[in-house]
Amino acid sequence: MFDIGFSELFVIAIVALLVLGPERLPKAARFAGLWVRRARAQWHSVKSELEHELAAEELKRNLRDTEQTLREAHDELKSGLDEARNRIQREGDALRRGVDEIDANLRAPAGDNGHADGSSVDSTSAADPAATVTGAEPQSPGPEPHDPSPTADDAVERR
Numbered sequence: 542m543f544d545i546g547f548s549e550l551f552v553i554a555i556v557a558l559l560v561l562g563p564e565r566l567p568k569a570a571r572f573a574g575l576w577v578r579r580a581r582a583q584w585h586s587v588k589s590e591l592e593h594e595l596a597a598e599e600l601k602r603n604l605r606d607t608e609q610t611l612r613e614a615h616d617e618l619k620s621g622l623d624e625a626r627n628r629i630q631r632e633g634d635a636l637r638r639g640v641d642e643i644d645a646n647l648r649a650p651a652g653d654n655g656h657a658d659g660s661s662v663d664s665t666s667a668a669d670p671a672a673t674v675t676g677a678e679p680q681s682p683g684p685e686p687h688d689p690s691p692t693a694d695d696a697v698e699r700r
Contacts, residue, residue, distance in 0.1 A: 561569050 557569065558566055
């Protein structure tokens with residue numbers, strides 16, 4: 542606190558002994574010690590209160606920073622979620638359109654069979670019942686075993 546060495550304290554004690562005398566010097570020393578203790582206690586109280594206030598202010602600042610970081614993360618997550626939702630919606634719409642087009646393409650040739658009620662009979666189901674169950678195309682039987690060379694029509698059917 543103060544830069545007072547031993548020699549300065551010794552000079553102060555000699556002057557106090559000469560000024561106050563040996564009878565009043567112990568009483569004055571106790572009084573000075575009391576005031577020094579009170580000053581130190583007050584100083585420590587102010588210091589601890591200041592440290593407490595600084596710690597509370599730092600804690601509030603950290604909470605505000607954390608809250609701001611969480612808000613930014615929430616906004617980023619929300620925008621990413623919205624973007625993903627929109628992308629999924631677009632992909633779903635594209636898939637739905639594709640399925641509708643495939644369905645329309647499958648229904649268009651079937652509707653041209655001439656049935657008045659709009660129903661159609663699948664020609665593959667009559668030719669090959671297994672194709673209806675598995676959903677596979679019927680395969681041509683190929684050339685007869687006794688015919689060693691396939692015809693041009695058989696080659697086209699195999700493809």
